[in-house]
Amino acid sequence: MLTGSNKVLDETRQGEATTVEGEWKKNGKKLYLESYGCQMNFADSEIVASILAKEGYETTSNAEEANLVLINTCSIRDNAEQRVRNRLNHFNGIKKRQPDFLIGILGCMAERLKSQLLEEEHLVDMVVGPDAYRELPGLIEEITDGRKAVNVLLSREETYAEINPIRLNSNGVTAFISIMRGCDNMCAFCVVPFTRGRERSRDPESIVREASYLFQEGYREVTLLGQNVDSYRWNITKKGEITDPNAETVNFAQLLEKVALVNPLLRIRFSTSHPKDMTDDVLHTMAKYKNICEYIHLPVQSGSTEVLKRMNRGYSREWYMGRIDAIRRIMPECAISTDTISGFCGETDQDHQDTISIMKEVDYEYAYMFKYSERPKTLAERKFEDDVPEEVKQARLEEVVAVQRASSLKRNLVSVGQIFEVLVEGFSKKSDEHLFGRNSQNAVVIFDKGDFKPGMYVNVKVTDCTSATLMGDVV
Template identity: 65%
Template sequence: MLDLLHTTKTHDETRQGEALDMVPTGASNGRKLYIESYGCQMNFSDSEIVASILIDKGFETTKEYKDADVVFINTCSIRENAEQRVRKRLKEFESAKAKNPGMIVGVLGCMAERLKAKFLEEEKLVDVVVGPDAYRDLPNLIEKVDDGNKAVNVLLSREETYADISPVRLNSNGVSAFISIMRGCDNMCSFCVVPFTRGRERSRDPQSIVQEAKDLFNAGYREVTLLGQNVDSYKHAPKVDESGEIVPTVNFAQLLEMVAQVDPLLRVRFSTSHPKDITDEVLHTMARYENICKYIHLPVQSGNSRILDIMNRTYDREWYMERVDAIRRIIPTCGISTDVITGFCTETEEEHQETLSMMEYVKYDFAYMFAYSERPGTLAAKRFEDDVPEEVKKRRLTEVVDLQRAHGLYRIENFVGKVHRVLIEGLSKRSDQDFCGRNDQNTMLVFPKDDRFKVGEYVNVLGESCTSATLIGRIID
């Protein structure tokens, strides 16, 4: 569920998203909205839903929070560090609110769901607290604040998928977009707060997903990423359509094929897969369609079976390795990335070494790596003592990071001298004389601009050299 554009990540993947200026679709109410997003891609997708709901009510968006009448921060609760960043950012909003007493400040998302009304007591600056399933209620909640009240809605839903809302694409490059295919999570990994902050798993109607992909393609987008906490468990139950025909169950492999068939020029990615659920059917579908990218994010968390068991990951070391073997067999060119947690409760030095040996076995293209951070309310916090000393966690994390850097460089060096089909996503951050875009395996390429091509088009790029995270090349005919 993370945007893997770099070889290594040693901290929370926290990005700041600023809304773009746009004209409201309905009559303007004269008020400006600013949304800032932190955490996973799902949060950024949710912010696009929030923007759509409020633009429909007459709000305009702004890039500057100081100019806004309503400021929302869409939060992440996956690690303590992420929450601390949100609290720090809220304090930065305080001076703007002092100059504009009518400004409304709200907290959305997972942190709002975890802390609920307590947030209003802890953070006096906050006026609105809204969980991930209550965004439709935002216009009513804003009205309550206008009347001088604080407002909270953190009710979780077993049905809400926002399938009928067309997201407003914030910070879009006009080429790539996210499509949320499901919400919530039924996996109860002992270290994770997501089941408590996003509720039970429910899958969106496949036809609405395909229609969104078609709409994006017709609007000029050439890449979509299908999002879910565990996309492989996507399953939409049978239903009766308007003509009275029964529409059969659709699983993830079938949905992936349906989206791939929208147009051969629409590139399809997805995130995140769960090792216990990813099937050979999904892998064969990926292999069958050229426009489905050959890249899988497959979080391992630990290479030791005992640790995986107390993490409640519901697979063991051997199962994970078999799934990797299947990927390599069915899609030989597939890139694989992962998540790793070091220093989980009771982890021994020998068990840590098994994580390192798993990394040696797979040689991941990318990885997100963290030292274990206990999260209140999780099963691990209730059942286990966080007994690995911080200095040991950090030392083990350093070993994991150093090994991944070597593996990431190994993978990217293998791309040198090969031709890659690349979707031009925009200009390089370092030079407006260079284009950038990713190959099938999600590796970023940088190459000189060519007047024959423009952003949103596919080109063949020969990899000529590399850094530890970027492939450098040139367009060839």
């Protein structure tokens, strides 16, 4: 369970650069990569590492010894941008001591703040949008020639399908696979359509090849990533028109099946689903294959139909609950998590209570909970007033967090006494005498290390729990 204040910090720690060994040429130069925000940004950083490895760059975990620092950024909330600015100031301190030290900014802040960061504040040498990573070698050459470099053009076609990512911060067990890029939804609060461009899906065969390669390399779990995975479609438009009659058409349910068939020992997860697009076909495919995990992240954002309309989410409270009912009917053991936003424009006390009531009704396993943060260029900024006082937003968020904490504990208490198959991922954060892994429902399980190794499956009987973690014994 994460609130808006610690989610970015948690993911930042995960995104700090680690040393990667590869068989690429070496030019003696070192790259430091730091990532913020969503899982897609972390996956993009792995693509960037691969592109620059071919140019001779080795990654390092020490920014002081790097020749090039790249920060992969997030614009989804203001506190994420402020943290990036603080890091840029820190790196510019290094640059004063090392004049040949280069600083670049990637990702979602790049397009939005390119002029400000390059020309007004002089914080970076290079600004690169999420569809221009192939151009990095040429852009670095421009910098070394004494020019500022920028490419934030968005593409309708780029998917980086054939690039084999270098797995940064890898535990050797779990990995991300991007299946699509961009987003066609225009949620009123969201900057993604403006920073990542229009939605386009990746060739399914390249996705299956990447999953197969990862399994051969010892990975035992992949997470299929997209801003809205349910709208994945290959060779078929949203209107149902086939673009190439000589090629197969693939929707998300069919893609799930293709990846599940790579190997029954390869677990499949995905993120993120959209309530207006999730079909029963996806749920039936999940139920059919044991290695597709019984876990769905289904963001509700608000329990109020009126607020959902202003958010331009494309569904009502009733529609959302219909999707929840379908999940419970088709996969009774499936865990469900969500996102909520407290204090969106015009949210009344009753709207807030509608969110509280839907959280209690669904009883989510966990949730990502945030206060509304107005973002430039969004529909909400142009159309609505950010009129909920900050102290009211905070109070509502705290109430939402309290409800979710109780639900998480309630859900975990139900697991006590049950036996789960757990994929071992590594050592517990608190003790080298314990390992941790996750069950199909995405719950973290802690147990004695014994002789078990990461990548193994073990059966664990749960003996105790907190609101965030299950503890048990291998049986």
